[in-house]
Amino acid sequence: MPRSDDTAGGSADTACPHPQEPHHDGLGTRLNWLRAGVLGANDGVVSTAGLVVGVTGATDSRSVLLTAGLAGLLAGSLSMAAGEYVSVSTQRDSERAALALERRELATTPQAELDELTSLLRNQGISHELAREVAEQLTARDALGAHARVELGIDPEELANPWHAAWASFISFTAGALLPLLAIVLPPHDSQLPVTVASVLVALAACGWGSARLGNAPGRPAIVRNMGGGAIAMAVTYAVGALLGAAGV
Template identity: 50%
Template structure:
């Protein structure tokens, strides 16, 4: 009995430690999935910006009675300007984020060299925050620190994956392309139906597109899809009404 009890006692910590390590290893996968979802959401938002901003410009011009050449020129300029603006803004924003991440990585590496015991205690506390008993968290922390302590500290304490830093060029291209894809929808509608019902075509295309992007966004966020679509449609409708009214006023003033 004593021998069996001793063997059981010896086997229990490694088993619990293995569960703890498995929990820790699952964290990078979750971070990777979150990053992918964030990129998808950014793409949906970029498409929304392209749909709304281009539709408002086109609807104002149509309401003002602009010629087909004017609509094409102004619409194309709006699309190009919006895509470039989105790309530059995303590039600057993500570059700043990456610089911050690099600074945090350098700071954490320096802390591990200068204050190993303090950093060890922080790692144990981070693991304990997941509900792991402290004695098992202590074992897991020792095992982690024997392999790659920097990566573990970055992920658990700062939520950073040192091997997957944000890429400003990828963000810029993604933002610009998603904006262009969204902007082309009302632009095509305006060009096809400009001579007969251009305003109606732009409005219908815009609202349908916003409803679809609302459904996609809700699906990615795992929220109520109907509410997301309704919010976008209502917001888009208000913007379209305002832009059409401005176009009518401008056209009347010019006339």
């Protein structure tokens, strides 16, 4: 006969057998913020680093480097914010349209929608009898929410927010862009390039590790991708800037 504490432990394990897995509510919103933030920071670091390193290949003027870096920072942050706002607004409009259509179908053909929900649950490997019972209970509790989640893959309570995505991109891009900008204009001339390259690679490694950590993904592939992409971008832009500088352009 199991002890009472074993029974309690079993109940707790049944409720949450894998606490390290992201079963909590709001995962979709969290991942959207993560996506916008990581993309913004990565783009800010890589694009600004490529810009200032490329200009360094052509000139060592601090005023030129600062002007180019600030222009790249502002243009990039505003572009990222506008792009995220437009993209997520389109996504939200599509989600709202799909929910409106589902709401009309539930109002006009409730039986057909119940049959459809039953069929969708059966497609997940549930027997017809159990699928019907689950569909009826879900419909009685929240018909629109059930169809939105099972049929459309949408959580009506967590629609995409374009302003959140825009601000996340703007702030993260600006934060990422400040690092290579400061690294290229603050050190002495002889150490500008190595300090910038090292700082950018460290930042990209940290960003890759952080994104993987928050998304419960392996860290090494993300770090390698981030550092590799940044290194290639800086090498190419520096080579182009050096060629243009040597040609007197």
